[in-house]
Amino acid sequence: MADFQSLDIRRLSASTEVPPNIRDATQVAKLIDVSRCIGCKACQAACMEWNDLRDDIGYFEGSYDNPSDLTPSSWTLMRFTEWENPQGNLEWLIRKDGCMHCADPGCLKACPSPGAIVQYQNGIVDFISENCIGCGYCIKGCPFNIPRLSQADQKVYKCTLCSDRVAVGQEPACAKACPTGAIVFGTKSDMTAWAGERIEDLKSRGFDQAGLYDPPGVGGTHVMYVLHHADTPSIYAGLPDNPHISRLVQAWKGMMKPIAMAGLAFTAVVGFVHWIAAGPNEVQPEDEAKGRDALDDKR
């Protein structure tokens, strides 16, 4: 069933308008269970397929990661890590990387173009490419290093969480294609509950530190991970341990804007007040006479 309410907008980049907020939309989430992932890359293929993306043929970089990084046309990527656990055994950690759809999105906060980045009521953060001006501010705002600037059209791209599919009651293409059920999609509360069962199971199998990755520093995310080692997310190919919007970006996009505008307005007002109080500094006839004398004296 189509669910166009999920296209209602909660937040809009660079806008002073407040979108309507009285309806209580269901929060969606994608849960990626890293412990069930076999690294088959079906999700990558499905993403390319559904979004009509074909990346350039790359080069072998000495790892299973293929392509070697996210690009403007590779919106999701399996990142492989060979990790030696404290018992000295090898663990092959495979994490599907891509946009986390933060509840407090750094990209949206940084974006200067009205409506180029939106957050829907259901929690999906989407780039509206027609409005993208290609400044790359979202890249600086993102705590997860996800958006990629295209050299083809100077626009930035990332995972949409298949907002187009979700709007018509479908799950994202990656979740649809996953053969092991490592990627599941539903309401955020259902996904959190399902993660709880999975974590219990992992703990019963000796993964004491198993847990859910739903980092509070960005207000939680709409893409969550079940990690067997949730105490050290960074071992999963650099997943941030405690992601938050950079303080530099917060200063630039927060306090600085009103303070700068007020400061400049104040400077101009001081000038005006000085004009009113002291008036123009005009050359007087006696200045002119003395000036001419000074010129003539030395002639």
Next chain:
Amino acid sequence: MRQPPGTLARYTTAARINHWITAGCLILLALSGMALFHPSLFFLSSLFGGGAYTRAIHPWFGSVLLISFALLFIRFVRHNLWNRDDTRWMGAIRHVLANDEEHAPEVGRYNAGQKLVFWAMTLLILVLFASGLVIWDTYFFGYTTIEQKRIAQLLHSLAAVAIIGVWIVHVYAALWVRGSVQGMTRGVVSAGWSWRHHRKWLRESAQRR
């Protein structure tokens, strides 16, 4: 051009053209930069053909400004070296602001306020250009880390706000001190203006005649 009697040549034609190219660039930079700085000013991007054009052209204005200002710097730097009289002049700034310059030391080609504007512009333009290169993602994305770009972005916006402030001071001073603007439009100032505001420079100029 024949110089009218009772006037002094202050800026050559080349210096004036140089100044106005720089000025034009600075205004275009401020307008396009502010469009990207605050959502309430995004409408300014319409002046440049929309957001993407604004983003694309802003760094080119900056590149022209850098070259143009460098020439201006070479022209004027020797007149802007700080000396003891400048410190004394700053001490008497209260009188200057009250249009009473008789209580301040005699001024040469530039007063201390003008010198401060000169050096502030120089410093801020260097900061703006260097930080601007770091965030010119179209060409230089791969040369710096994202954290470096964040620092550059914050520095760029801080320096931009500061330079707009300096620009307001510069323009206000030119309008407040009557007879100044024609020095930069027609290249000449009156003997009276020189006597009132730059007496030492007037005497030096008279001797050189």
